[in-house]
Amino acid sequence: MAEYSAFSLLKNALSGNRDWKPAWRKPSPKASYDVIVIGGGGHGLSTAYYLAKEFGITNVAVLEKGYLGSGNVGRNTTAVRSNYLLPQNTRFYEHSMKMWENLSHDLNYNVMFSQRGVLNLAHTPGQLDDLARKGNAMRHLGVDAELMTPAEIGCRVPGLDMSQRARFPIFGGLMQERAGTARHDAVAWGYARGADRRGVDIIENCEVTGFLRDGDRVIGVSTSRGEIRAKKVAVAVAGSTGRVMQLAGIDRMPIESHVLQAFVSESLKPFLDTVLTFGMGHFYVGQSDKGGLVYGGDLDGYNSYAQRGSLPIVEEVMSEMLALFPSLAPVRVLRSWGGVCDMSMDGSPIITTGPLPGMYLNCGWCYGGFKATPASGFCFAHTIAKDAPHEFNAPFTLDRFSRGTVIDDKGQGPTPRMH
C-alpha cells in the first residue's frame, strides 16, 4: 500500500521509483455485498470511506464505469466555500468546510486544501446590500464573512480594474477567508486509498447496466462484469443520474443534465491569492499552485450529456475575465473541457433514502458538488447505515418539491439552467 513520507520519497528516488505500490487494490467483484455504491467519483468514494470508518460497514463495493477521477471530481474548478444564504445550505456546507479543514490529516493524504478565501464582487450598491444580507445570514450561523471596501479589494487583488471607468465598477465584495481550493484529484485518490484500506472493494471499468429487483425492492445490480447483489444499493452518480435512474425505471426526476465548461490558462507568476467571483455575469477564477488560472462561467444552458460545450459560452467567459482583468488579454488558454452537471429544480442537492426500497440516492449537485464531497459522503453514509438522514441532510429530500419545501438559495424557481 502506497505510503508517502519524506523517507519513502527519498528511498524510492534512490531506487529509480520502481518500487511504488498502487494506492488501492484492483479486486474482482464478489457475488454480494452489504452495500453497493454506484459511482466512483468524489461523493461515492467518500461515502464508502465514511461507511467503513464511521459506521463499521466494510463489506462495500464502489462501482465505477471508467477509471477513478474520470468524471466530475476531476473536472471541477476546485473551489471550496460555505457562503450560502439559506440555513439548510449553510449548515450543511459549513459542516463540509469543517471536515475539509481536517481532511488531509484524517486521510493522511495531502489534499492541498488552501484557505485562500473566496471573494464575491458587487458591482452595484444594491448588489452590495444583497451581499451584506448574505454575510449577516452566514455570521448568524457562525460562518465567517466579511464585507470588503473597494480600497481593501484593490489591495488584496492588485490586477483588478478598480477604476470607475470599468464597464462594471466594483462597489465592494463579500469575503469568506476560510474558503479556498483543494487539489481535486488528490481528494479522489485519498478517499479511495482510505476506503480500500478499510476493506472496501473499488471496482473500476464496471458499468451498471441494470438493477436487480425483487418486486419493487432493489436487490443488486447487473454490470458489465456480471451480476452483483447487495442489501443496499446507493446511487452517487451526479451528472449521470438521469441515465442510471432510467435503468431503475424512473425516467422523470426534478433534474436536468447540463454541460458546464471550465478553462485553464498558461502558467503565470503568482498574482491572485484568492478565488474571485464576478457579480455582473457568471464568472469565477482562481490561480493554481502551478500558476495556471482556473476559471469558468455559466452553463451552456441546454440539456446535454456530452462532456463538451459550444463556443458562445467560451467567448462570454473570456469577455467576463477581461472585464475584471484587462491586463490578462495576452494570456493564452491552455485547455478547456466540459463536465455534466445534475441541475436540480431549486439548486440544492438530494441525499435521501429511496425512491425505491433498498435504494439510496445522492444527486442534484448542480455545479457545487466538489466542496460538498466530505459532508455529502458522511451524510449519505449515515443515511445508508441508519436508514434515516443525518440532521444536516434531512432537508435535502426528493419529495421537497411536491411538498413545497424547496431550498432555493438564489430564489430562481424551477428553471435549472439559471441556478
Place this chain on the structure above:
Amino acid sequence: MLITCPYCGPRDVSEFAYQGDGNRTRPDPASTDAEAWSAYVYDRLNPAGIHNEIWQHAGGCRAHLAVVRDTLTHEIKSVRFAREHGAPPHGRRTSGAKA
C-alpha cells in the same frame, strides 16, 4: 450549435432561448390536482439521447420551436413550429380542451 429556424433558416444557438423539456403537459388551469401540478412544474424527462425540447428564437422571429435534439451529440434531428399539429403540447391546451 446551429438551429435551423423554419422561418429564418440556420442561426447560431446564441439567438435562441432554451425552454426545456417539451414532453410536459400543463394541467387544465382549473385543475386542483396537486400531484399533476407538481409533476408539471418540477419533473422532467432527461434522456441521454433523443430529446423533445422547446426553444424560442428570441433573437429572431420569436417563434416557439419544437426541437428534437440528441443530448449525447448535440445533433439536431428536426425543428418545427411548436404550434404545428403534433408538436409536444408544452404550455398549451390541446385543441378542443375546455378552458
